[in-house]
Amino acid sequence: MSRARESSRAPGAPEAPKVIGGKLPRIDGPLKVSGRAVYTSDVSLDGMLYAVPVPSTIASGRIVSIDAAAARKLAGVRAVYYRGNLRPFFRSAPPQGFSGLIDEKRPPFEDDVVRYYGQYVAVAVAQTMEQAKAAADAVRVRYAADAHNVEPHLATEKPFRTESERGNADAAFQSAPVKIDQTYVTPTEVHNPIELHATVAAWEGDRVTLYETSQAIMNHREVLYQMLGVPKENVRVVSHFLGSGFGGKLWPWTHSILAAGVAREVGAPVKLVVSRQSMFQTVGHRPRTQQRFRIGAGHDGKLLSLHHEYLNQTSILDDYGEDCGEATPFMYSVPNVRVISALAHRNIGTPTAMRGPGAVPGLFAMESAMDELAIALNIDPIELRRRNEPQQDESSKLPFSSRHLVECMQVGAEKFGWARRDARVGAMKRDGLTIGWGMAACSWGAMRSDAQASVEIARDGTVTVTTATQDVGTGTYTVLALVAAEATGISLDKIDVRLGDTSLPPGPISGGSWVTASVIPAVSNAARVAVRSLLTMSTTGPNAPFAGAKFEDLQFANGRVSRKRDPSTGVPIGEVLARANARAAVGDGQSSTTLGGEESKKYSLHSYGAQFAEVSWQPETARLRVSRFVSVIDAGRMLNPKPARNQIEGAVVMGIGMALFEEARYDKRYGAPINSNLADYIVSTNADAPPIDVTFLDHPDPVLNEFGARGVGEIGLAGTAAAITAAVYHATGVRVRELPVRIEDLLRG
């Protein structure tokens, strides 16, 4: 396997420290386990007040009146704001690329209309959180309610939109010898990171600092400065640590705008922490999808036609499209494809991206349909996929930058013991339980976005890396420290990575699994430039230690600059910088996006994987557990396999939740989510996590960056639910096409 290490090394750097590809735990781990890491809701400022919003208790209608007199009289209450007594907010302009994105575009209090249950209609500000809560509860709001629509069955009056088309999918389906025509449903899923969304807003004059639970601080600033109507440079957004987001913390939500607005109005810093209950209403969710999937195939298993027709829920005002057909056009070789989509507007909050948006629900449908086809044809599901392996991306007609799906399935089959599978339903038993085995393939797009980074090498030999991206808990601090160590030859304990502050060089969003791919080229470039600047200072200037030498003849190793031919001539960094009267050697680096870039015109860029699930089922109670999982991932080269494995494991556990537990359900009478708490919205627990065997193929992607690395944040969730429902079918004979699986439906007799 070719190693990109050589090219990444600074000119004159010694043998690389071999930190990349090792098993480094997160460098921020000790801060987190000792409670010293300051998360947004931990931020406490002098004179800070607390804001608690008042959520609407209808799902559709108008606010008739708001009576805050009683609330204002309560102890500690400073103010109650609502439409009319709070300076209005602007709408932000449409986004440019990945900047300026917001899903719920209506600013809070823009009109008197309520469009979903839980929409903020007022906000109370008090000296303590409890006083603010008591005040919020004491605000009396009268509504004129209209009929609301939270109907789970999705339908559209508008024509479907064509997402991808080639050949004639309908005709090919009609004439196909073997047909699958089924509808698959994924429910509303709520991100539910453990850390609640929060904003702490502090104004100084017309400048504001926003401490945010944000996966995208640069974007946050871009939206907020517009909505608040202040110059862009007056907004600073800080997010040092995140208790996870899963996409729910990518774009700003109404609470953040409210917190900033009320802090400006009361003239004191304000903290607003969104309640768990409100997190089911006001900060996005993966919308319900309903996908009709038709496959036409020959008796030999060759695909003739794919027809993917899907709808997703969106809110009344915003058109959020869940891109379920993302993988359909390129996943398999098939001449006739039609992918069409439509939206169904409901009195429910605006959806947003959730881990693997589009592909995750989309692959549940496609991979379930493929499993049903394999059964209809009596062909092994791996063999069926192998027979339809494409030579190129048949939708774009581009070569794949790197695609090893067949190898993923082969390796997975070996690890899982697939050859021992008895394909008959209910035929496999163990300890009085029925065992089911299932598999699915998966993919997720690979991308790089624009990023800038700076690296400074200081007199004491320490390195500071800065970029305004953020670590959402996935190990970004760690991987950037690794890259800087690799590029400078300076040991990890001397490297300080600073992220999560818009005053740093602009970095990318933490979404789409592209942070690593995007930022590492910028950091390694910056580090190389910094080393070169150090070598230049060693050769130029009146006191330069190697005055007159060519910097190509010098090397930087173990914190010393020396002649390559004679390492004993080494001069420590501190001395080089002191002689040059420089505080530090600095370098700036950047990477550019693949979006519309050269690579995306030449290559189809995706990661792939194969998921294998074993379930065990107890027939008399229908009790169901996922008892074993094998995940084989082709996501380029792994820079730091340990946290990468954590990402896949976490995604598999989340996928078990998606398959078996998670669903937000709406009360027809009130339009409210009924199970808006973690007792009734069921996510997987540790006890539900089976042994998970994760393998990375580790084939570098030669196109995406010099390290050959793609991201791993999302792909582990793709295909997981389909593998599990395939296993459930194998054990029970019941094909679940509407998630989550309810054991009630598996009980026979």
Added chain:
Amino acid sequence: MKSALSQLSFARPRTLEEALTLLRDEPLVPIAGATDLYVGLNFGTLKAQRFLDITRLEELRGISVTGDRLVIGAGTTYTTIMHSASVRAHWPILADAASQVGGVQIQNRGTLGGNVANASPAGDTLPVLAVADAILQLRSAQSQRAVPFNSFYTGYRQTVLRPDELIVSIELPMVEGKQWFRKVGTRAAQAISKLVMAAVRTEAPRIALGSVAPTPLRLRRTEAALAGGSSIEDAIGVLQTEITPIDDLRSSEAYRRAVAGNLLRRFWAS
């Protein structure tokens, strides 16, 4: 409207006497592990503002064997119960039930007395206490009385406990015969039961179910049928007339009926 926590207050007596005197003089809500209570406060379903912390009361703690009874202080946590050799020796299914409650944090805080007093039909230890014919020792400042567990509940979340009384201990008479326990929840931990069953295989079998009626239910007629030599299928028929399960967020009536029958069959075959 929810109570703000700052408006709440509580008394912290050191002895049972002191606690009972406080309870006599003022209606206070006892707090043990607070694992149910805090949920009620947070949901706004518990309106009380004055509380009585009973976690310091030695008299409510501990496990002992007295004569033919296993005596468990009402304030004993699940963790203590799970690890108790006496419980494992005499009522192993109580240890099983305790080990399937919530997760580790809940087991460390939640108490047996709290499970009983909370009176949820889904309480996991309750079917065990039902088949044990447990006795609850209740005390107030004026009186002490022993109430059979099986007459403690009078309706959905209603008990004979008076506002000035505390549950002091729970006594489980020892029993011969094989003990049996099954909990079915949606997930592997932190699961509210869809159905929970405890049983003892003695000459006169004892069977109890949770989550199939407004209160934990001892299946007297099903027991009698089995003791009288009915076939298991006939006994399941009787069981179906004793239970009144409902459809709710956690499961369905049909599932609960079918699984109750299946579990009875499984128990009887074991």
